[in-house]
Amino acid sequence: MSRLSFxxxxxxxxxxxxxxxxxxLGLKEGYRQNIALLGDRYVGKSSILQKxxxxxxxxxxxxxxxxxNFKDLSYVVMKYVGGLLHHYSKSQNFTxxxxxQLLIExxxxxxxxxxxxxxxxxxxxxxxxxxxxxxxxINLSEVFTAETNKFCVVILDEFQSLEQLALPHVFQExxxxxxxxxxxxxxxxxxxxxxxxxxxxxxxxxxxxxxETIVVEPFDLKTSQDxxxxxxxxxKMGNSLQNFLIDFTGGHPLYLNLILQELRYLCAIHNxxxxxxxxxxxxxxxxxxxPWGVLSRHFELTVDQLCSVKGSGGAIPPILIALTSGRQKLxxxxxxxxxxxxxxxxxxxxxxxxGVVVKNGTFFYIKDKLFKYWLKYVLQKQLKAVDxxxxxxxxxxxxxxxxxxxxxxxASQKDLSLRITELLRRFENEALNMNGRRYRLPTFKxxxxxxxxxxxxxxxxxxxxxxxxxxxxxxxxxxxxxxxDVSAVLTESKKKGTKxxxxxxxxxxxxxxxxxxxxxxERMWVWNEHELNTLLNFYDQPYILLGGDPxxxxxxxxxxxxxxxxxxxx
Ligand SMILES: Nc1ncnc2c1ncn2[C@@H]1O[C@H](COP(=O)(O)OP(=O)(O)OP(=O)(O)O)[C@@H](O)[C@H]1O
Ligand SMILES: [Mg+2]
Numbered sequence: 001m002s003r004l005s006f007x008x009x010x011x012x013x014x015x016x017x018x019x020x021x022x023x024x025l026g027l028k029e030g031y032r033q034n035i036a037l038l039g040d041r042y043v044g045k046s047s048i049l050q051k052x053x054x055x056x057x058x059x060x061x062x063x064x065x066x067x068x069n070f071k072d073l074s075y076v077v078m079k080y081v082g083g084l085l086h087h088y089s090k091s092q093n094f095t096x097x098x099x100x101q102l103l104i105e106x107x108x109x110x111x112x113x114x115x116x117x118x119x120x121x122x123x124x125x126x127x128x129x130x131x132x133x134x135x136x137x138i139n140l141s142e143v144f145t146a147e148t149n150k151f152c153v154v155i156l157d158e159f160q161s162l163e164q165l166a167l168p169h170v171f172q173e174x175x176x177x178x179x180x181x182x183x184x185x186x187x188x189x190x191x192x193x194x195x196x197x198x199x200x201x202x203x204x205x206x207x208x209x210x211x212e213t214i215v216v217e218p219f220d221l222k223t224s225q226d227x228x229x230x231x232x233x234x235x236k237m238g239n240s241l242q243n244f245l246i247d248f249t250g251g252h253p254l255y256l257n258l259i260l261q262e263l264r265y266l267c268a269i270h271n272x273x274x275x276x277x278x279x280x281x282x283x284x285x286x287x288x289x290x291p292w293g294v295l296s297r298h299f300e301l302t303v304d305q306l307c308s309v310k311g312s313g314g315a316i317p318p319i320l321i322a323l324t325s326g327r328q329k330l331x332x333x334x335x336x337x338x339x340x341x342x343x344x345x346x347x348x349x350x351x352x353x354x355g356v357v358v359k360n361g362t363f364f365y366i367k368d369k370l371f372k373y374w375l376k377y378v379l380q381k382q383l384k385a386v387d388x389x390x391x392x393x394x395x396x397x398x399x400x401x402x403x404x405x406x407x408x409x410x411a412s413q414k415d416l417s418l419r420i421t422e423l424l425r426r427f428e429n430e431a432l433n434m435n436g437r438r439y440r441l442p443t444f445k446x447x448x449x450x451x452x453x454x455x456x457x458x459x460x461x462x463x464x465x466x467x468x469x470x471x472x473x474x475x476x477x478x479x480x481x482x483x484x485d486v487s488a489v490l491t492e493s494k495k496k497g498t499k500x501x502x503x504x505x506x507x508x509x510x511x512x513x514x515x516x517x518x519x520x521x522e523r524m525w526v527w528n529e530h531e532l533n534t535l536l537n538f539y540d541q542p543y544i545l546l547g548g549d550p551x552x553x554x555x556x557x558x559x560x561x562x563x564x565x566x567x568x569x570x
Pocket of ligand 1: 009013042
């Protein structure tokens with residue numbers, strides 16, 4: 001088994017690269033659009049940037065990459081100047097010195113203005129004039145592009161950490177430069193979603209050069225499937241086990257990557273070319289149960305870090321554990337732990353700020369599925385165990401894992417309408433935000449599956465769901481949805497006779513832009529994979545992944561009904 005290089009290791013993210021490529025073209029054509037990549041910790045933002053830099057092959061575009069997490073100004077200066085001169089030297093086929101001073105020496109006769117500006121920054125730094133040095137540094141790309149006629153891409157990874165430089169108006173100063181530097185594209189990233197959004201809208205809300213936000217999510221279901229297959233190469237793994245792994249990791253590239261690495265390793269040492277449940281269980285055990293497993297250490301460090309703030313320490317693990325069974329309200333957590341609401345509220349606010357807990361409406365929940373699993377089945381058991389024998393805990397862990405695989409298989413054998421019915425039954429009039437839209441999820445009293453006859457010789461699976469006030473019409477689509485489908489649904493729904501309070505279209509495939517617009521115009525709710533997974537996670541349900549191994553258990557429709565909407569017996 002050979003070691004994978006970074007290039008080989010990187011996977012997917014095509015839509016994000018398409019945008020980045022478009023923005024590079026725009027930059028060269030005089031239309032500059034800055035970008036903010038926002039996403040949870042470890043979701044893969046820096047990897048995207050590294051791949052972007054590795055693929056960037058244009059002598060006219062000079063990248064400057066700065067990782068700002070926990071960095072001071074002298075480091076930032078060194079990296080900025082070093083990066084700029086390194087890539088400039090590369091574009092000119094000059095010697096690539098490792099030392100920044102040597103780079104300055106070898107390039108200064110070709111770019112005297114830039115060299116002068118660098119000398120000034122260094123002098124300011126040497127005399128403790130930090131603000132002047134910072135101002136000149138963020139203007140350096142302007143001096144350089146004016147002198148060379150090249151373009152710059154300045155990448156600020158974890159840009160919110162600029163605050164740690166403790167300089168006055170650090171973002172406003174940057175903003176002023178961004179506005180005027182037309183030959184310079186800025187790409188910023190952040191793991192602190194709320195903080196980043198605030199900075200972008202309040203401090204970097206610019207007259208020119210505003211930021212286009214791209215949210216980096218874990219891999220979607222299709223990409224996760226492709227990723228597994230690419231990583232396993234010739235090793236076989238049944239679809240339902242693959243789907244279990246996707247659900248288990250929430251499609252998080254880091255987790256998938258590490259568990260797949262473990263699986264490849266186990267297959268090699270056991271000389272096995274097919275993965276069954278016991279081997280998967282061993283891989284998971286090694287990664288997240290064994291105290292020195294790479295993911296156990298990762299999660300432990302995360303919790304340690306969260307506990308390290310003065311005064312809140314001990315309460316953090318129980319609060320996290322209280323959230324492992326799905327959404328909770330502040331009152332529920334306080335009551336369950338016997339703690340004051342004000343106390344819990346402060347801790348929850350910090351967990352939300354750290355991106356570990358999500359607040360949606362009045363509910364709190366943990367978004368990272370694997371971390372939630374670890375909290376529930378490793379940390380909680382460890383904390384509760386009277387018998388400290390690791391062997392007993394290991395047995396219990398493996399038993400639980402097998403149960404989770406069985407439960408997942410059972411759930412995936414149900415057909416889509418049954419799965420959605422189970423989800424809808426959980427709605428309790430909660431208010432929830434998804435994809436920037438607020439929904440009030442109705443409490444359904446009765447949900448009946450039905451078939452909707454469409455003009456072409458085909459049926460749509462629908463659910464006829466009623467609340468106390470009236471009925472809702474829920475359309476389920478496994479394949480793509482077009483504009484004509486939306487119109488047909490409306491026509492058929494009107495034929496029903498009774499007034500429909502609302503329509504929800506749930507699609508597991510692409511939704512054509514026109515179909516979406518038409519549906520929104522008609523005030524329909526349109527949920528695709530992203531919204532559906534948010535809801536499933538919110539209610540602590542496994543993801544819906546089609547294409548398992550066994551035949552799905554389909555609830556058969558009753559004999560033909562003369563009406564267009566055929567109700568299926570429950
Ligand atoms: N597209 C990808 N293909 C393969 N592996 C990936 C991909 N994205 C992320 N990973 C894996 O996840 C790890 C963490 O990703 P990365 O450091 O890019 O995340 P991040 O969002 O920048 O995290 P942080 O918040 O810590 O800065 C990578 O080291 C890599 O192992
Ligand atoms: Mg990063």
